[in-house]
Amino acid sequence: QVQLVESGGGLVQPGGSLRLSCAASGFTFSSARMSWYRQAPGKERELVADISRIGDITNYADSVKGRFIISRDNAKNTVYLQMNSLKPEDTAVYYCKAVFLSGLRSWGQGTQVTVSS
Numbered sequence: 001q002v003q004l005v006e007s008g009g010g011l012v013q014p015g016g017s018l019r020l021s022c023a024a025s026g027f028t029f030s031s032a033r034m035s036w037y038r039q040a041p042g043k044e045r046e047l048v049a050d051i052s053r054i055g056d057i058t059n060y061a062d063s064v065k066g067r068f069i070i071s072r073d074n075a076k077n078t079v080y081l082q083m084n085s086l087k088p089e090d091t092a093v094y095y096c097k098a099v100f101l102s103g104l105r106s107w108g109q110g111t112q113v114t115v116s117s
Helices: none
Strands: 003-007 010-012 018-025 033-039 046-051 058-060 068-073 078-083 092-099 105-107 111-115
Touching: 003 092, 018 033, 018 092, 018 111, 033 068, 033 078, 046 068, 046 078, 058 068
Parallel strands: 010 111
Antiparallel strands: 003 018, 018 078, 033 046, 033 092, 046 058, 068 078, 092 105, 092 111
């Protein structure tokens, strides 16, 4: 069955960095467009970044442009989110999402990122 497992979250000080990983299994990873979303308390889930199936096209929310980098390794069935210059407003649960050729989608369980001094 399809599984997406996020890891790498934690507590970091403002200005710090974290690297999130999302390990995929149960499907052909290279056939899925992958995305990172986040949801802060009391707010709607929002798109952070997404990446094409072969990794040649990326898109970012304006709030993270220049600070976050999405990448993928199709040989390792993993998508990453490198987060630099973190701000308190980046605090949220971060989720990865897969969108398949059929249009169906699957979500991971999320990983908490807290930016605080």
